[in-house]
Amino acid sequence: MTSALFTMEDLHIGIRHRGAERTLVRDVSLHVEPAESVGLVGESGSGKSMSIKGAMRLLPRGATATGHIGFDGRDVLTAGRADLAHYRSRDVALIHQDPRAYINPTRTISQFLTEGVVHTGRMSHDEAIERSCGLMADVGIDDAGRRLGQFPHQLSGGLLQRVMIVAALLPSPRLIFADEPTTALDVTVQSDVMAILLEQIRDRQVSMLFVTHDLDLAAAVTDRLAVMYAGSIVETGTSDEVYTRPLHPYTAGLLRSRPSTTGVRRLTAIPGRPIAAYEAQEGCSFAPRCLFATDRCRSQRPRSRTVAGRSVACHRVEEIADELKERAS
Numbered sequence: 001m002t003s004a005l006f007t008m009e010d011l012h013i014g015i016r017h018r019g020a021e022r023t024l025v026r027d028v029s030l031h032v033e034p035a036e037s038v039g040l041v042g043e044s045g046s047g048k049s050m051s052i053k054g055a056m057r058l059l060p061r062g063a064t065a066t067g068h069i070g071f072d073g074r075d076v077l078t079a080g081r082a083d084l085a086h087y088r089s090r091d092v093a094l095i096h097q098d099p100r101a102y103i104n105p106t107r108t109i110s111q112f113l114t115e116g117v118v119h120t121g122r123m124s125h126d127e128a129i130e131r132s133c134g135l136m137a138d139v140g141i142d143d144a145g146r147r148l149g150q151f152p153h154q155l156s157g158g159l160l161q162r163v164m165i166v167a168a169l170l171p172s173p174r175l176i177f178a179d180e181p182t183t184a185l186d187v188t189v190q191s192d193v194m195a196i197l198l199e200q201i202r203d204r205q206v207s208m209l210f211v212t213h214d215l216d217l218a219a220a221v222t223d224r225l226a227v228m229y230a231g232s233i234v235e236t237g238t239s240d241e242v243y244t245r246p247l248h249p250y251t252a253g254l255l256r257s258r259p260s261t262t263g264v265r266r267l268t269a270i271p272g273r274p275i276a277a278y279e280a281q282e283g284c285s286f287a288p289r290c291l292f293a294t295d296r297c298r299s300q301r302p303r304s305r306t307v308a309g310r311s312v313a314c315h316r317v318e319e320i321a322d323e324l325k326e327r328a329s
Helices: 048-056 081-091 109-119 125-138 144-148 157-169 187-203 215-221 239-244 249-256 295-299 317-328
Strands: 006-017 020-032 037-041 063-071 092-095 175-179 207-212 224-229 232-238 305-307 310-312
Touching: 006 048, 020 037, 020 048, 020 063, 020 207, 020 232, 037 048, 037 215, 048 063, 048 092, 048 175, 048 207, 081 092, 092 157, 109 125, 109 144, 109 157, 125 144, 125 157, 157 187, 187 215, 207 215, 215 224, 215 239, 215 249, 224 239, 224 249, 232 239, 232 249, 249 317
Parallel strands: 037 207, 037 224, 092 175, 175 207
Antiparallel strands: 006 020, 006 063, 224 232, 232 310, 305 310
16 A cells, blocks of 8 residues: 555544533544545534544634644644645645635636635746636636636636636645535536546546545545544445445445435435534444444444454444345445
């Protein structure tokens, strides 16, 4: 195995709330290899986006991160101001969920795209415009010269998200964090945008950490999957293995609750409600919703361990593996 390009090891994120410390992310460990796509999957509130904010050192005021975040052998959490600026402007890029919430509505598309690379000295203004036009053509934006002079409100959501992809690719990063990049789009537009994003990162051999609540989508577009629940990763493995033979009850529940593409069957929702990391009690955080929970599950928190070549945080994984596969199919 090649050395990982990006790593998180025992990442813990907490925030002060009304005088008390609230845990948002607990002991998250994952890695992304060069030119690899990894999916980070889970329900809303599971800590996916907060993990990405931690990776970018963009946590909200009052939040703290401990553990280790590394990029190409460098420690991101302890990086100084200059090293952090280099990391954010050249090494990694972030594609946000909703482009309208991120792009300044008073600036033209040209100003939005070129400001960062010109300010950091990566390109001259003319070079940035020329490369932007080329990338806009690559992602299917016609008449790039006219689009550069327009304002965000003059573009559709699908076009704006393509502009976001251009902005992410413009500085030639080695890793892209894609934080639910198609959530705000229509289903048909989602498909087009994802196809464009995948084509671009594969052509350029860029790594990607893809955050989504859609397990089907993540399995289709990534090499490996990390499934997250209540601030912790409960299962990690190749996308094909996790999708076809889940080993954690939560992963199996997500698969069981999706519509079937091969036949008609009743959807089975996971009982109860998802919880945040700070709500988790002793024992397994998924135990209150798990059909296989025992007294040990409710009193002892499982640690991730290797089972069948995968990392799984479940006490009973060997006992229930066959039944989980049947339930998820």
